[in-house]
Amino acid sequence: DSGVTQTPKHLITATGQRVTLRCSPRSGDLSVYWYQQSLDQGLQFLIQYYNGEERAKGNILERFSAQQFPDLHSELNLSSLELGDSALYFCASSPTSGYADTQYFGPGTRLTVL
Amino acid sequence: KNQVEQSPQSLIILEGKNCTLQCNYTVSPFSNLRWYKQDTGRGPVSLTIMTFSENTKSNGRYTATLDADTKQSSLHITASQLSDSASYICVVTLNTNAGKSTFGDGTTLTVKP
Numbered sequence: 575d576s577g578v579t580q581t582p583k584h585l586i587t588a589t590g591q592r593v594t595l596r597c598s599p600r601s602g603d604l605s606v607y608w609y610q611q612s613l614d615q616g617l618q619f620l621i622q623y624y625n626g627e628e629r630a631k632g633n634i635l636e637r638f639s640a641q642q643f644p645d646l647h648s649e650l651n652l653s654s655l656e657l658g659d660s661a662l663y664f665c666a667s668s669p670t671s672g673y674a675d676t677q678y679f680g681p682g683t684r685l686t687v688l
Numbered sequence: 689k690n691q692v693e694q695s696p697q698s699l700i701i702l703e704g705k706n707c708t709l710q711c712n713y714t715v716s717p718f719s720n721l722r723w724y725k726q727d728t729g730r731g732p733v734s735l736t737i738m739t740f741s742e743n744t745k746s747n748g749r750y751t752a753t754l755d756a757d758t759k760q761s762s763l764h765i766t767a768s769q770l771s772d773s774a775s776y777i778c779v780v781t782l783n784t785n786a787g788k789s790t791f792g793d794g795t796t797l798t799v800k801p
Contacts, residue, residue, distance in 0.1 A: 576731065617732070617777065617791040630788050664731050674720050674739055679731030 577601065578680035580665050586686045592653040595683045599646055599667030605629070606648040607668070607677060608640055612661035623648055624671040652685070660687045691715070692780050694792035702800055705768055709795045711761040711778030719783035723752050723763045726775045726794070735763070735776075740783075768799045 577600035587593055599606050608620040610633075619632035623642035634640075637655075642648040652659060662682045668675035692713045701707050713721070720739045724732035736745040736752040738761070745752050749772075751764045765772055778792040 576733070578731075616793045617779075619789050619791070632788060662729075666731070674737055676734045676737060679733070682729075682731055684729075 576678040576680060578665060578667050578678050580663075580680040580683050582683060583681065584684050584686075586688065587655060588688055589655055589657060591655050591687075592651065593655065593685065595650040595652070595663050595665075595685075597648045597650070597665030597667075597680060599648070599665075600678055603667035603669050603678070604646065605668045605671050605675070606642055606646070607666040608634075608648070608650050609664040609666065609679075610661050611664060611682075612658075617664070620650070622671070629671055655687045657687050660685055692778055692790050692792035694776075694778050694795050696795060697793070698796040698798070700798045700800060701768055703768060703770055706764065706766045707768060707797065709763045709765075709776050709778075709797070711763070711792055713759050713761070713778070713780045713790070713792075715780040715782060715790050717783045718756065718759075719781045721752075721754055721761050722779045722781070722789075723750070723761075724777040724779060726777055728774075732777060765797075768797075770799050770801060773797060773799045 579598045581596045604625045607622045611617045620634040622630040640650045664682045666677040666679045668677045695710045723735040726732040738754045749766045754761045775794040777794040781789045
């Protein structure tokens with residue numbers, strides 16, 4: 575158990591809908607990262623937040639957005655969902671935004687768009 | 689384009705044997721290279737992290753090496769166990785930002801009894 579929690583574990587929805595994925599980092603960790611893992615593309619970095627502020631952005635679509643709240647939990651919002659958004663979404667946390675920090679991954683949320 | 693290439697794509701070995709997985713990268717400027725183990729349907733678990741100046745790092749039966757000149761890394765697993773069956777992912781991070789990482793597609797290792 576990494577100490578990172580993600581909810582829900584599974585999510586099934588329809589195209590065009592909007593969903594919110596939630597992540598609670600390990601106690602004391604200030605950075606939260608979001609990743610997408612689909613069958614045909616492997617793991618891709620989406621976005622990082624550090625202590626409430628956006629720190630780095632990867633291949634995140636404009637239909638997706640994220641935020642980190644004062645209690646350091648984070649939410650990833652996915653809107654106008656398409657079939658291709660079906661994937662595992664992982665959240666990870668680390669103590670700081672340091673380059674060599676170990677990132678601890680949560681169990682993931684499996685999103686299925688029908 | 690920054691890339692991370694892993695080989696082989698998949699590997700089957702017998703329990704107790706050793707194996708070596710490869711990772712070649714073109715990511716620049718380089719900050720660090722990580723190896724993760726990912727069991728099917730679960731989140732990746734960090735095995736090793738190496739910065740530019742390190743050329744070897746061990747974690748139990750896992751030993752990673754890094755040659756920053758040739759931009760190659762390897763992960764050596766000794767005395768394999770059935771529980772080593774997983775995907776092993778190489779990740780290279782830019783030195784401009786901690787969050788921007790490029791992931792390899794992984795090597796799927798199967799350890800058979």
